[in-house]
Amino acid sequence: MILKATIHGVLIFKIKFLAILASFAIPSLGIADEHTMPDATPLPAATKSSADWSGFYVGALASFDSGTYSSLLNGVPQNNDLLLDPATGFGGFFGYNVQNGSMIYGGELAFTSSNQVSADFPGSSFSGSLDAKLRVGYSAGRALVYGVAGYSFNEYVSGGNGNFDAQGFLFGAGVDVMVTDRLFIGAELLLRNLDADGTDVPAMRLEANTQALQIRAGFKF
Secondary structure, X not given: OHHHHHHHHHHHHHHHHHHHHHHHHHHHHHHHHHHHOOOOOOOOOOOOOOOOOOEEEEEEEEEEEEEEEEXXXXXXXXXXXXEEEEEEEEEEEEEEEEEEOOEEEEEEEEEEEEEEEEOOOOOOEEEEEEEEEXXXXXXXXXXXXXXXXEEEEEEEEEOOOEXXXXXXXXXXXXXXXXXXXXXXXXXXXXXXXXXXXEOOOXXXXXXXXXXXXXXXXXXXX
8 A cells, every 4th residue: 555655745836837848848939939030121111113225226216396486677676476387297316314313314316207387377387497406314114204395497388478487495304114124114204496598588587486296105215
């Protein structure tokens, strides 16, 4: 009886001892897991896709033109703010861009065939434009927003006073959007301030302010 009681007591002591060890071991394992688990690596932030605008490009355009002009004879105004009928023309352009980070710099030549007839003198009109432009822009992803300045060459054909070589400064702004890595579409607003001296009547002078909204599509090499 004494032996059985002793064995029974030893078993109870072992069970209690193991229970005490387990009570210390389980929290310790939890603490170890908490401190040894590797931190989750954050995913890289999604970057906005940017286009490569550098290099040569060429394209076609449609131009929607309007404006006014005035005539002077020996410096004396004859007709002020004569209207030009709205006209639609077509043309083309080619240019070259240099890209420095998000900034874009370039030059462009563009031609349009718009024939703006005088609303008051139907036999007279401004025909065609050749524009030499400098562009500075900012690339925001696949969109290029830019300003433009340059010089424009035009011709005014007068039914009674001959032809006039009209030329002057232009200003404007536009946006191009890259549809693929090569193809882009865009829109551009141009303001032209033109002066013209008569070739057949040297004493006659014209001053014109014209506006053109152009829709463009191009290909970058």
